[in-house]
Amino acid sequence: MTVAPPAQTWWCEHAWIGEGPASRVRVGVRDGRITAVETGVDPGPGDERLPGMVLPGFANAHSHAFHRALRGRTHDRGGTFWTWRERMYAVARRLDPDSYLALARATYAEMALAGVVTVGEFHYLHHGPGGTPYADPNAMGHALIQAAAEAGVRLTLLDTCYLAGGLTAAGHTPLDDVQARFSDEDAAGWAERVDLLPDGDSMRIGAAIHSVRAVPAPQLPQVATAARGRPLHAHLSEQPQENEACLAFYGCTPTALLAGHGVLGAASTAVHATHLTEQDVALLGGSHTTVCACPSTEADLADGIGPFRALRDAGSPLAVGSDQHVITDLLMEARLIECHERLACGERGRFAPVALVDALTAHGHAALGWPDAGRIAPGQRADLVAVRLDSPRTAGADPAQAVLVAGAADVDTVLVGGVPVVTGGVHRLGDVGALLRAAIVPIWSGT
DSSP states (O other), X not given: OOOOOSEEEEEEEEEXXXXXXXXXXXXXXXXXXXXXXXXXXXXXXXXXXXXXXXXXXXXXXXXXXXXXXXXXXXOSSOOOHHHHHHHHHHHHHHOOHHHHHHHHHHHHHHHHHTTEEEEEEEEOOXXXXXXXXXXXXXXXXXXXXXXXXXXTOEEEEEEEEOOOSEEETTEEEOOOTTGGXXXXXXXXXXXXXXXXXXXXXXXXXXXXXOOTTTSOGGGHHHHHHXXXXXXXXXXXXXXXXXXXHHHHHHSSOHHHHHHHTTOOSTTEEEEEOOSOOHHHHHHHHHTTOEEEEXXXXXXXXXXXXXXXXXXXXXXXXXEEOOBTTSSOOHHHHHXXXXXXXXXXXXXXXXXXHHHHHHHHTXXXXXXXXXXXXXXXXXXXXXXXXXXXXXXXXXXXXXXXXXXXXXXXXXXXXXXXXXXXXXXXXXXXXXXXXXXXXXXXXXXXXXX
């Protein structure tokens, strides 16, 4: 990522300070950090102006970059999550480090256009065909790290442990030929490979348990131990079939299984958490485990509507993710949390705008290991997203409610650590649509 200029001042028509908007705000920045915030001031000489409502940078807490190649390719046969997964595996079969780099770079650039400054990449596509390691055992991870740097976003690489093909009432099943690319044979092998990956100023190494389907219970404590001091994420109860198999084989829900093996806690994040019992909600909330909602994916795959208000009330912070990138619009993901709650319970206002902004920003960053990002306040990283208030979607809106009407198309400017990555709605890499086409079309050629 480009080094930020040593000192800057940015003047905002409106900026989200604390729990709501303030008008006429000057933000001072030095060496990529916010040094001062003044409200009720006129622009002065040397101020760079940011239009509309300026929000803290967004955190995409759950991404599978290679799933972006599936957009617009899976809607012709109906089916379920499990039939969709076969097409996802077909993409995984075709990727190598070079094609992965091109796809992830374009995918992360598209996220930046939508206001994302930090990405949590749930990374399990580790090895070559048949599971043969590359000469660099982290070649695919390094492709993601390079992609994020070139796209101008921070990365938390949630390196994912994946050891079994699935789970039935009779136990865990063997890996198939595609899943072999995901596996390190056991948790010790996974941890040894992850130890080779370094942290950096613009990236963090985290850990993930793919699911209780893919990591047998005896291996869970070793993953939790290896992840100590780092973010630890896990897919959880995305599908009823997962719950049924876990109950049949282990005699408990997936949430209870993770809790019993030391996985839950304030440094952990449960992704989806769609099909939960009241006891599951209490376990997650009582342990202060973050829950990452991915409502566009949950809708696209017919997964269901998660109990996100109940989880928040129980003590779980909420974050958002774009997951399979059926649409890359984090403002919409946040808004869908509220919309799906309305559909489920018949009431409006289940999440106030401040709660949705927190999910987009501070909570997502904390879940990814960046507690110094997600607020417009002195000492925080200088991540600013200017959302226009004069578009056909936002014109006339109360700035305090912009999060409920704005979308990715309204993002004008994105600063990551004080560095402009998006200006006037254009990414510094140029035509992101062309980059996506160039990366995706060859993957599908000949199929």
